[in-house]
Amino acid sequence: MPDGKTADLEARREQLYVLMLEAERERAVATLLEFAAGSGFQAAVNDVLEPVLTRIGEAWCRERISLAQGYVAGKIAEDLLVAAASSSSDLLLDVKGPVVIGNVEDDYHSLGRKMVSVFLRAAGWKVIDLGNDVFPSDFIDAALEHGARVIGVSAMMLTTAENIRAVRAELDARGLSGRIRLAVGGAVFKLRPELVREVGGDGSAPSAIQAPGLFDRLWAESLEGEAP
Amino acid sequence: MTSLERVLCALRGEPADRRAFTMTLSLYGARLTGCPVREYFTVPRRYLEGQSAVVRHVDPDIIFSPFVLPFEALAYGGEEVWLERFPPNVRKPPFRDPGLAEPLGEGLLLDPGIGYLVEATRLLAGEFGADKPVCAVVTAPVDLPAMLLGIETWLETLLFDPERSAALMALAEDHFQRLSGALFEAGATFVATPVMFANLRLVTPALLERTILPAMRRSFGLSRGPVVYHHGGNRIEDHLGLLADLPNVPGFVIDPRDSLARARETLGPQRLLLGNLNGPALAHANPEEARLLAAAILADRAGDRHFILASGHADVPYVTNPETLLAVRRAVIEAGAVA
Numbered sequence: 001m002p003d004g005k006t007a008d009l010e011a012r013r014e015q016l017y018v019l020m021l022e023a024e025r026e027r028a029v030a031t032l033l034e035f036a037a038g039s040g041f042q043a044a045v046n047d048v049l050e051p052v053l054t055r056i057g058e059a060w061c062r063e064r065i066s067l068a069q070g071y072v073a074g075k076i077a078e079d080l081l082v083a084a085a086s087s088s089s090d091l092l093l094d095v096k097g098p099v100v101i102g103n104v105e106d107d108y109h110s111l112g113r114k115m116v117s118v119f120l121r122a123a124g125w126k127v128i129d130l131g132n133d134v135f136p137s138d139f140i141d142a143a144l145e146h147g148a149r150v151i152g153v154s155a156m157m158l159t160t161a162e163n164i165r166a167v168r169a170e171l172d173a174r175g176l177s178g179r180i181r182l183a184v185g186g187a188v189f190k191l192r193p194e195l196v197r198e199v200g201g202d203g204s205a206p207s208a209i210q211a212p213g214l215f216d217r218l219w220a221e222s223l224e225g226e227a228p
Numbered sequence: 229m230t231s232l233e234r235v236l237c238a239l240r241g242e243p244a245d246r247r248a249f250t251m252t253l254s255l256y257g258a259r260l261t262g263c264p265v266r267e268y269f270t271v272p273r274r275y276l277e278g279q280s281a282v283v284r285h286v287d288p289d290i291i292f293s294p295f296v297l298p299f300e301a302l303a304y305g306g307e308e309v310w311l312e313r314f315p316p317n318v319r320k321p322p323f324r325d326p327g328l329a330e331p332l333g334e335g336l337l338l339d340p341g342i343g344y345l346v347e348a349t350r351l352l353a354g355e356f357g358a359d360k361p362v363c364a365v366v367t368a369p370v371d372l373p374a375m376l377l378g379i380e381t382w383l384e385t386l387l388f389d390p391e392r393s394a395a396l397m398a399l400a401e402d403h404f405q406r407l408s409g410a411l412f413e414a415g416a417t418f419v420a421t422p423v424m425f426a427n428l429r430l431v432t433p434a435l436l437e438r439t440i441l442p443a444m445r446r447s448f449g450l451s452r453g454p455v456v457y458h459h460g461g462n463r464i465e466d467h468l469g470l471l472a473d474l475p476n477v478p479g480f481v482i483d484p485r486d487s488l489a490r491a492r493e494t495l496g497p498q499r500l501l502l503g504n505l506n507g508p509a510l511a512h513a514n515p516e517e518a519r520l521l522a523a524a525i526l527a528d529r530a531g532d533r534h535f536i537l538a539s540g541h542a543d544v545p546y547v548t549n550p551e552t553l554l555a556v557r558r559a560v561i562e563a564g565a566v567a
Contacts, residue, residue, distance in 0.1 A: 022432070022434065023434070025387075066430050066432055106319060108320050109378065
């Protein structure tokens with residue numbers, strides 16, 4: 001039988017989950033802020049937000065929730081991070097990474113990339129977001145400048161996903177393919193999972209919410225690749 | 229029987245000499261004639277030549293006017309991108325700020341891209357309309373704002389700014405009436421409308437009920453001709469029941485991942501079903517695989533008079549083997565008459 005504290009946490013998570021599904025952004029953020037006021041922002045993220053995001057991610061994978069609901073979840077996480085950053089909160093931001101993300105050359109569909117950015121930041125990653133229409137060499141230059149071991153490239157359509165090959169070619173040409181891992185994502189990869197390998201990706205995630213897990217894995221692979 | 233008679237049999241549930249079939253071969257005409265894609269999608273007569281080649285090669289029962297939805301967004305501005313073996317696309321949406329999107333009114337039909345769509349439809353109808361239904365493809369009113377603003381901004385507006393979302397929907401509904409009206413006037417038999425933002429994989433149930441479906445009912449109800457509802461690249465089986473009462477919709481194109489049998493259960497025995505070959509996947513299928521895929525679908529629907537074999541998702545890719553298309557046709561012939 002759960003003790004009082006555990007039961008309270010479970011009730012809050014359930015409440016937040018329902019509010020996310022109903023796209024009740026303001027009420028969801030208020031719930032999180034109320035919890036943060038008593039227990040701190042770090043606990044609000046670790047004990048309430050993250051477990052709910054995990055549940056949302058699982059439901060998203062099984063196509064039980066919509067893009068809009070996933071988007072609202074991202075907005076709620078973003079609102080909490082903004083509130084934490086603008087107060088002297090205990091939340092540890094930027095404790096992992098950095099990583100570089102952007103939409104590949106000719107791709108302007110920013111939704112997925114922005115959601116990935118929010119969920120990565122909520123998981124403690126420092127994110128260098130290069131925006132839309134990023135040249136292959138700019139991804140690599142930014143990764144080298146900031147010491148990133150993972151580059152995340154987003155493309156929505158097949159036509160622009162093909163441009164990711166140039167990022168892979170640039171990594172290979174500079175001899176960085178072991179050290180810098182390439183995450184790819186976007187709607188087209190859900191329809192055609194085999195495309196991840198075809199364009200030279202090292203991995204992908206089924207939804208933006210699962211991006212932190214992917215980046216954890218690729219970061220670890222990068223470190224292993226450099227181990228003597 | 230002519231193709232038109234065959235398609236009408238499917239619509240009315242009458243026996244036919246064979247199953248009606250079609251594939252979305254808008255782009256493929258350029259492949260068959262060797263016409264550069266940019267010329268094909270800007271000169272209506274080149275498009276007609278391409279579709280004439282499609283008819284000579286595979287003789288589908290329904291032919292398509294140009295499947296270039298991005299032209300509808302580009303009429304408002306933005307940047308286009310042309311690739312060698314793909315239809316043009318929107319590189320950069322016309323508006324960053326939803327407040328800047330204004331209806332074009334009568335100016336819509338003066339846009340060169342829109343003019344091309346209408347004129348190509350007129351040529352197709354003149355050449356083939358007596359024997360074959362001509363299907364014109366029009367963006368769903370609930371999807372046009374996503375093309376004008378980008379998916380994120382439209383989603384954000386739909387979720388959090390009901391006033392602005394109503395204004396954008398009004399723009400899109402006006403656009404739909406003007407364009408579909410011009411295409412019907414040019415001779416289109418029906419329009420097919422791929423719909424993304426009426427899908428529970430994209431929007432919340434509350435948005436669907438309160439905002440999206442009312443807009444679709446208004447638009448389709450005012451349409452000057454029939455609107456075939458296309459799955460828009462997403463599965464629709466689980467919420468098909470919510471779409472069943474949309475006015476002026478005689479049929480539904482079902483996603484290749486959905487079950488036609490379950491769609492039939494949901495829609496009842498007399499609604500036209502089209503599907504559910506995966507058009508883009510034909511590029512990776514050899515002719516025998518394609519024949520077997522088509523044959524399996526035809527066998528599943530053998531007793532269903534209200535069914536047309538059709539490809540779903542996007543256009544059949546440029547690189548698809550011409551023999552693969554013939555294999556689909558062969559499966560249709562082998563399946564025999566619709567009793």
